[in-house]
Amino acid sequence: MRKIKAIAFNTFKEGSRDRTLLSVSIAGIIILISSIVFIPISVGQGIRVVLNFGLSVIEILLLFQIIFVGTRIIYDELEKKTIYTIFSKPVKPLEVFAGKFLGLGLIIFIIETILFIFFFLFIRLIFGFFFFRIFHWYIFLLFELLLIESVVLFLSTFMSPITSGIISFLIYFIANTSHYIKEFSLKVHNLFFKIFANIVYYLFPNFSFTNIKNNIVYIIPFERELYLFLLSYPILYIILMLYLSSILFERKEFL
Amino acid sequence: MNVLDVKNLKKTYRSQFLRRKIKALDGIDFSVNEGEIFGLLGPNGAGKTTIFKSILGLIKIDEGEIKIFGDKIDMVKRERIGFLPENPYFYRHLTGYEILDFYSSLFKKRRNKEEIKKLLEKIGLEDSMERRIGTYSKGMLQRIGFAQAIINEPDFIILDEPMTGLDPIWRKEMKEWIIELKREGKTIIFSTHILPDVEEICDTVGIIYKGKILKTGKLSDILQYKKVSFDVMISGIDKKKLEKFGDVFTYDRFEIVKIDDDERLQELLKFVLKNKGKIISVEQRKKKLEDYFIEVLNEKD
Numbered sequence: 028m029r030k031i032k033a034i035a036f037n038t039f040k041e042g043s044r045d046r047t048l049l050s051v052s053i054a055g056i057i058i059l060i061s062s063i064v065f066i067p068i069s070v071g072q073g074i075r076v077v078l079n080f081g082l083s084v085i086e087i088l089l090l091f092q093i094i095f096v097g098t099r100i101i102y103d104e105l106e107k108k109t110i111y112t113i114f115s116k117p118v119k120p121l122e123v124f125a126g127k128f129l130g131l132g133l134i135i136f137i138i139e140t141i142l143f144i145f146f147f148l149f150i151r152l153i154f155g156f157f158f159f160r161i162f163h164w165y166i167f168l169l170f171e172l173l174l175i176e177s178v179v180l181f182l183s184t185f186m187s188p189i190t191s192g193i194i195s196f197l198i199y200f201i202a203n204t205s206h207y208i209k210e211f212s213l214k215v216h217n218l219f220f221k222i223f224a225n226i227v228y229y230l231f232p233n234f235s236f237t238n239i240k241n242n243i244v245y246i247i248p249f250e251r252e253l254y255l256f257l258l259s260y261p262i263l264y265i266i267l268m269l270y271l272s273s274i275l276f277e278r279k280e281f282l
Numbered sequence: 283m284n285v286l287d288v289k290n291l292k293k294t295y296r297s298q299f300l301r302r303k304i305k306a307l308d309g310i311d312f313s314v315n316e317g318e319i320f321g322l323l324g325p326n327g328a329g330k331t332t333i334f335k336s337i338l339g340l341i342k343i344d345e346g347e348i349k350i351f352g353d354k355i356d357m358v359k360r361e362r363i364g365f366l367p368e369n370p371y372f373y374r375h376l377t378g379y380e381i382l383d384f385y386s387s388l389f390k391k392r393r394n395k396e397e398i399k400k401l402l403e404k405i406g407l408e409d410s411m412e413r414r415i416g417t418y419s420k421g422m423l424q425r426i427g428f429a430q431a432i433i434n435e436p437d438f439i440i441l442d443e444p445m446t447g448l449d450p451i452w453r454k455e456m457k458e459w460i461i462e463l464k465r466e467g468k469t470i471i472f473s474t475h476i477l478p479d480v481e482e483i484c485d486t487v488g489i490i491y492k493g494k495i496l497k498t499g500k501l502s503d504i505l506q507y508k509k510v511s512f513d514v515m516i517s518g519i520d521k522k523k524l525e526k527f528g529d530v531f532t533y534d535r536f537e538i539v540k541i542d543d544d545e546r547l548q549e550l551l552k553f554v555l556k557n558k559g560k561i562i563s564v565e566q567r568k569k570k571l572e573d574y575f576i577e578v579l580n581e582k583d
Contacts, residue, residue: 037373037376041374041376044376108371111338111370115363115440116365116385117357119357281341
């Protein structure tokens with residue numbers, strides 16, 4: 028555990044001193060402030076437009092951050108050969124992946140917290156009330172992003188940063204839409220399509236249960252049991268991804 | 283007792299472009315005894331780094347056997363090994379202190395703040411310990427690399443081209459550190475293509491060329507091999523008469539005869555005295571490792 032912690036803090040320090048934390052946070056804040064321009068043109072729906080826009084901006088910004096940093100995190104270790112100094116020491120691949128995952132996860136957590144707190148205060152300033160509901164999405168989004176982070180790390184063990192970046196985006200898209208494909212497959216009578224829909228639904232990450240953004244924006248109640256789901260599905264998926272990454276890495280040759 | 287035993291080590295790579303097979307190691311055999319400094323000599327691309335990566339399990343070998351401390355490498359043995367890679371690169375946003383603290387935390391026995399500072403002092407980086415690695419020169423990186431290789435107080439240290447990038451002062455220091463490690467009872471293997479470094483500090487050398495070990499042996503034995511030649515400076519005898527003893531060069535008004543062995547030297551001296559010549563000087567020349575190295579490579583080619 029000590030080794031994982033050391034690698035995690037190392038990754039966090041490297042990432043945060045690279046000005047990533049600061050620049051993404053500032054960019055996020057500027058974009059969130061710019062949502063003010065939608066209020067006069069949103070015919071009485073100002074709060075919903077600002078919420079929709081703001082929460083989407085935070086999500087996309089963090090997704091970009093994960094993909095941009097995550098696809099390079101292992102690649103750079105291999106490219107710059109810092110991996111030699113790690114794996115010549117008593118460190119297992121799983122410890123490296125767990126450490127890298129937690130380090131990048133910590134960066135994402137901090138940026139997300141900064142942006143959500145700012146957005147929360149921003150809404151209070153503009154609309155005059157505290158909209159605490161956004162913090163439900165804050166927690167759900169964090170788990171979604173961590174899950175995607177583990178997928179990005181997994182892909183980066185055998186793909187170039189560009190390829191793994193593109194595929195990670197596609198997987199994020201699939202994760203948010205696979206339930207539509209599944210629903211559609213129930214309505215058509217094509218066996219192959221049904222099999223395909225099931226593979227996509229069960230194999231890829233599935234955010235149909237965790238995506239509660241609309242519930243937040245339109246003040247639709249959601250089942251609080253989803254929190255239990257949140258503590259099981261994403262965590263198991265993350266563990267699986269890290270484990271598979273380490274197995275792939277064990278077979279790798281550091282030429 | 284042998285700290286390292288390498289037997290019939292073979293490794294083939296595939297070239298990136300046409301996926302052709304390239305033999306990187308072709309049946310390597312050698313051993314490193316406890317408490318010795320072993321120098322692995324060879325030109326660039328001979329296979330030195332591949333041997334180290336094989337020893338450390340960073341690459342998978344095709345054939346052969348590697349034993350460290352009598353057995354295959356595992357996590358327990360890694361606690362006792364230190365490694366400095368060639369042209370080391372570190373996390374550029376971390377400081378010198380943080381880097382050593384990080385590497386130390388990967389071992390069971392973690393060094394405390396004072397110990398890390400002491401190590402930084404030893405490598406002359408105490409004033410730069412709060413500076414980020416990204417601002418370090420090549421020589422400073424090499425020294426930090428050396429420090430991380432010994433951070434766990436290892437029994438067996440592998441140094442891949444440890445003198446690279448160091449200026450003459452720090453080269454000398456590096457050699458002294460290596461000798462100091464030996465005095466502490468550590469076993470060291472290092473690679474280089476700079477032969478005088480080997481002559482100064484190694485007990486045993488292995489010459490590697492095109493993935494094969496051509497010679498291994500005690501440095502003292504290797505230097506015994508055709509150990510001396512003599513330059514005899516003579517006057518008063520015609521150059522042509524001296525040519526039967528060896529190569530003759532004229533210097534000023536003297537003839538210098540190069541002699542390869544004792545017997546011939548005695549014959550020459552007798553000949554000069556008999557012919558009323560004058561022996562100005564007899565200079566013994568030790569054969570250098572460089573000569574031996576080139577000889578071995580030439581034999582192979």
